[in-house]
Structure formats: C-alpha cells, structure tokens
Amino acid sequence: MLALRLARGAHPLVQLRRLLVTAAAAGTGFLLLCTLGYAMAHPDASARSVLRLAWCVAPMAATVYFAVAVARSDPGTRPRPGLSAIGLGPVRLMAVSAVTTALSTTLGSMLALLFFLHLRGDLTGMPFDGAAAEFLAADRPLPLPGALTLLALVPLAASVTSALVLRPRGEKQARMSSTSTTAGASTTAGRSATAGTFPKAGTTPTAGASAKAETPPTAGTSAKADTPLIPGTAGTSTPPGTSADSPASTTPHDFPAEPLDPQRPTVPQPAPGGLPWGVAVLAAGLAVETYASRSGPAHGLALPGRFADGPAGVLAGWTLTAMGLVLAGPAITYLCGWLLQAVRPGALRLLSGRVLQEEARRIGQPLGVVCAVASGAYATATLYAGARPSFGPLSTLGALLVTGCTVATLVTAAVEAKHARAETTAALLRLGAPATMLRSAALLRAGALVAVFVPLTWAVAELAAMPLTG
Numbered sequence: 001m002l003a004l005r006l007a008r009g010a011h012p013l014v015q016l017r018r019l020l021v022t023a024a025a026a027g028t029g030f031l032l033l034c035t036l037g038y039a040m041a042h043p044d045a046s047a048r049s050v051l052r053l054a055w056c057v058a059p060m061a062a063t064v065y066f067a068v069a070v071a072r073s074d075p076g077t078r079p080r081p082g083l084s085a086i087g088l089g090p091v092r093l094m095a096v097s098a099v100t101t102a103l104s105t106t107l108g109s110m111l112a113l114l115f116f117l118h119l120r121g122d123l124t125g126m127p128f129d130g131a132a133a134e135f136l137a138a139d140r141p142l143p144l145p146g147a148l149t150l151l152a153l154v155p156l157a158a159s160v161t162s163a164l165v166l167r168p169r170g171e172k173q174a175r176m177s178s179t180s181t182t183a184g185a186s187t188t189a190g191r192s193a194t195a196g197t198f199p200k201a202g203t204t205p206t207a208g209a210s211a212k213a214e215t216p217p218t219a220g221t222s223a224k225a226d227t228p229l230i231p232g233t234a235g236t237s238t239p240p241g242t243s244a245d246s247p248a249s250t251t252p253h254d255f256p257a258e259p260l261d262p263q264r265p266t267v268p269q270p271a272p273g274g275l276p277w278g279v280a281v282l283a284a285g286l287a288v289e290t291y292a293s294r295s296g297p298a299h300g301l302a303l304p305g306r307f308a309d310g311p312a313g314v315l316a317g318w319t320l321t322a323m324g325l326v327l328a329g330p331a332i333t334y335l336c337g338w339l340l341q342a343v344r345p346g347a348l349r350l351l352s353g354r355v356l357q358e359e360a361r362r363i364g365q366p367l368g369v370v371c372a373v374a375s376g377a378y379a380t381a382t383l384y385a386g387a388r389p390s391f392g393p394l395s396t397l398g399a400l401l402v403t404g405c406t407v408a409t410l411v412t413a414a415v416e417a418k419h420a421r422a423e424t425t426a427a428l429l430r431l432g433a434p435a436t437m438l439r440s441a442a443l444l445r446a447g448a449l450v451a452v453f454v455p456l457t458w459a460v461a462e463l464a465a466m467p468l469t470g
C-alpha cells in the first residue's frame with residue numbers, strides 16, 4: 001500500500017521513467033511469449049526454440065538494468081533523516097523500492113500478455129485480432145503455466161536486483177567508527193579537563209591552585225567540553241575528511257541526507273580501478289574472436305534477423321569485448337576528468353574535471369554499456385555491408401529494446417548525477433558564479449566524453465569486425 005501511494009504521488013518525470021520501465025517490460029515479455037508461440041508452432045524444432053529463448057536474454061538484461069537505474073534514482077525511496085523514527089529505515093525503503101519496481105514490470109508483463117492474446121485471436125475487440133494466428137500457433141491451446149513463468153522472469157529479476165543494489169551497506173562499520181570516535185573524543189576531553197588541576201612534579205600547590213582545582217566547572221565550561229570536536233583540530237581521533245559522521249560514510253546509496261558541512265568535508269573517492277581488468281577482458285575477447293574465425297568450419301549459431309550462421313566463439317568474443325568496455329567505462333571517465341584539468345587549468349576546466357571525476361562511478365558504467373551496444377551495432381553493420389540481412393519485426397523489437405534501455409539508463413544516470421550535485425551548484429551560485437559558466441562546464445564535460453568514447457567505440461568495433469571481414 002505504501003509503494004502504491006508513493007507511486008501515485010511521485011513527480012511527473014519519475015512517473016515517466018516508470019512508464020518507460022513498464023514499456024520495456026512489455027516488449028521483453030512479448031518477445032518471450034513469441035518464443036513460446038514459435039515452440040508451440042514448431043514442436044519438432046526444439047533446438048531453434050531454445051536458441052530463440054537464449055536470444056531474449058539480451059533484451060531482458062537491458063530491461064532489468066534500466067529498471068534498477070530507475071529504482072536507484074527514485075527520490076521517493078531515498079533515505080532521509082527522521083524516517084527511521086516512523087518505521088521507514090533503509091531496509092524498509094529498500095523493500096518499498098523493490099515492490100515499486102515489481103509493480104511497474106508486472107504491469108508491463110500483463111500488457112504483453114493481453115497484446116499476445118489479441119494477436120493469437122483468443123481475445124477480440126481490437127483491429128489486429130488474429131493477425132499472427134498462424135505464427136503464434138492459435139490452433140493449439142496456450143499453456144498458461146508456461147506463459148506465466150516466462151512473464152514472471154522480468155519482474156522477479158528486476159525486483160531482486162533492485163533489492164540487492166539498494167541494500168544498506170556499511171551500517172555496522174559506521175556504528176563502530178562512530179563509537180570509536182565518541183570514545184576518543186571523550187578521552188581527549190577528559191585529559192584536557194584534568195590537565196590544569198594537578199601541579200607539576202616537584203612543586204607545592206598553592207591555595208589559589210587548590211581552590212581552582214576544587215572549583216566545579218561552570219555551565220559554559222561543561223558545555224564547551226561536551227561540544228563535538230571538529231575534525232582537523234588538535235585532539236581529534238580522526239583526520240580531516242574521515243569522520244564517521246560525514247555524509248559519505250553514513251548515508252547509503254550515495255545520497256547526501258543532510259546539507260554538507262564545510263567543516264566536515266566528504267572523503268574524496270579514489271580513482272576507479274577497473275581499467276586494467278577492462279583492457280584485459282577486451283583483449284581476451286578480441287583474441288577469442290580472432291581464434292574462432294580462423295579455426296575453420298565450426299558449429300554455427302543462427303543469429304536473429306536471418307543473419308548468416310557464425311561460429312559460437314565469435315559470439316563469446318563479442319560478449320567479452322562488451323564486458324571489457326563496461327568494466328573500463330568508469331576508469332576512462334575518470335581519466336577524461338583528469339585530462340580536463342591537466343596543464344594549468346582555469347576555473348572552467350578545473351570545475352569540469354573535478355565534477356567528471358566525482359561522477360565517474362555513477363555515469364561511467366552506463367557509458368560503457370552504451371559503447372558496447374554501439375560497437376556491436378557498428379561491427380554488425382560493417383560485417384554485412386555488402387548483403388545486409390532482412391530484419392524481422394521481432395529482431396527489430398529486440399534491437400530497439402536493447403538500444404533504448406541502454407540510452408535511457410545513461411540519461412537516468414546523468415539526471416541522478418545532476419541531482420546529487422544540486423547542493424554544490426547552489427553553493428556556487430550563492431558565491432557569485434555565473435550560470436553561463438555552469439552550463440559551459442556541462443558542455444565541456446559532454447564534449448570531453450564524446451571526444452574520448454566515440455573514437456574508442458569505433459576502434460573496438462573495427463577490431464571486432466576485422467577477423468570476420470578479412
């Protein structure tokens with residue numbers, strides 16, 4: 001009930017993202033049901049039916065990836081101070097987010113089932129009733145358990161993945177750090193309070209000193225002793241930027257719950273370390289593809305859209321290449337930010353580079369996924385430049401789902417990053433920074449990413465298509 005109320009009272013842009021998730025889930029569910037219809041119409045071609053079902057993994061993964069990105073950027077399930085007092089802690093909010101994702105994807109699956117039944121002719125009232133009756137085996141009864149099982153795959157995978165991604169992290173470590181910091185502050189305060197009450201060795205305490213030692217502390221003294229110590233000053237137990245009370249260490253899901261305290265800055269995030277792994281996986285994928293293309297005739301896989309059969313090792317090489325781009329995406333984004341602020345940068349380049357480095361983990365992985373999809377599409381177009389295969393409606397739908405979900409995920413991550421730095425933008429505007437400079441910084445970041453990722457995507461696509469075209 002709470003998930004329904006939050007969904008109904010959300011912002012229109014949030015509702016639009018949820019409707020896009022519903023549409024993606026409907027398209028993926030329709031592909032799965034069409035696979036079931038093909039298996040019913042061709043009971044003897046079980047191998048081809050299983051292969052068609054395997055090809056639905058890519059649209060389903062793209063849909064789940066987009067649903068998780070939308071759930072992560074949902075402001076209604078973002079942890080805020082005070083919600084735990086009414087029973088809405090991080091675990092409850094995680095459950096609400098998972099239920100909201102399940103509702104959106106389940107609605108899409110139900111729409112896919114209705115459209116599928118209309119195409120079979122089982123339901124009437126639409127102009128396209130029975131348009132694909134022969135292809136979807138309308139003369140055979142629909143196995144309802146099998147259809148419901150296929151339709152439950154996307155909601156189940158999306159909700160479980162959302163719960164795993166949004167689960168609270170580091171609460172035990174944060175409590176331990178907070179306890180140790182409080183204990184250290186209390187010990188330091190006790191030492192500073194008792195430092196002036198005892199005489200030095202070899203001296204005799206005077207009456208004034210005894211009276212001063214026996215005088216109880218005043219209200220101002222006790223209040224001063226009870227105030228929390230500022231990180232970076234003498235007597236603290238944690239260095240600056242590593243306090244357990246900082247928003248970066250206590251707030252889950254990378255969302256700041258309180259306005260940032262200039263006296264307690266957040267810990268700068270280290271550079272992503274996925275570049276060596278990404279390059280290694282990318283090189284391994286190209287090597288596997290080259291070996292598979294030169295190893296002679298082998299068992300082929302019928303690609304969708306009436307493509308020519310190709311060795312299974314080529315598909316494995318393309319998969320490894322895509323994984324390498326996804327792994328290296330955050331590190332390459334961080335490197336773009338470093339290049340922007342290199343060689344005596346001005347205010348504009350410095351601001352653009354620092355923001356890009358801060359957002360490298362948030363937008364780097366969606367950028368890598370988009371580059372992987374674009375490189376695969378470019379390599380396919382290059383491979384079949386002479387005789388392009390004819391795309392069927394299901395192949396076109398699958399390609400649109402994968403491309404649309406990856407691009408929508410990148411846009412969602414960019415919007416999430418913009419909201420995450422809203423306090424920084426407001427502070428810059430209060431300090432007198434012109435709005436044109438902020439827009440110029442955003443354009444400079446986008447230009448740097450395009451200048452680095454577009455040639456990288458083209459190079460990877462050319463290398464992926466070279467063993468098959470040569």
